[in-house]
Amino acid sequence: MEIFRGPADLPPAWRGSVLAIGNFDGVHRGHRLVLSTARAVAEGGDWPLGAMAFEPHPRSLTRPDDPPFRLTLFDERSRLLRAAGVQMHVVVTFDRHLLEMSP
Template identity: 50%
Template sequence: MCMVWRVHFPQSVPCEGGCVVAIGNFDGVHEGHRHLLALARAEAQWRHLPLVVLTFEPHPRSILRPDVPLKRLTTLEEKTQRLAFAEVDGVAVVDFSLDVAGWSPARFMDDVLVGWLCAKGVCVGENFRFGHKAAGDVTTLKARTEFTTLAVPLLTDEAGVVSSSRLRSL
């Protein structure tokens, strides 16, 4: 059974035992996402920990660039259903706002990954960026000692990188 948590920060949620966290928007839960989730699931199974997807709602781009229309591939409900089908144990939904967008990478890692989720492993796409003005990246995550970081190479096919942006453009 897949649990879904909707989080309004600051909110104190005691972490219990740790987990492996796959971070991203996962709009569409397409083949590239499923590839990342399979690797994250393998890491979680190896560690005997649950796999939790950390995602954001509304889509960060709709907050950061409200002037640019965003064609969503899935609603939050559709996304969580697809993630459950992908065998994740939980989905943590961060209510994205301008306040959250202003967090430093350190605050995001301290408050969310370590403090709230007790992450022991973090799995992201190799191009993942986070924190205020996208200041954090895979190198930032790998510098932390509380968890290990797996940077997954982007999945490609004959048309290029499999991405939500590409699917939106079709």
């Protein structure tokens, strides 16, 4: 599995991939359902499967007085995503600039 620091870092070969977006903390049953649905779409179009997550956890900025409990740290999350069949892990830095962007 390859790791990229944001969508802009994706090489041309990875563009057009299917990305599941979430925190993927623990890669629990719900995450596996999201990933299996994304995998079905990816396989149907012969596209790579990726997972995009935010680091740090968005709640670290939106609720700094109540930081999130983390089931897994980055390396473990990447290992779990790899074990779930994800081919690329796209990590987006969640900062004040991203938080204040318009939809």
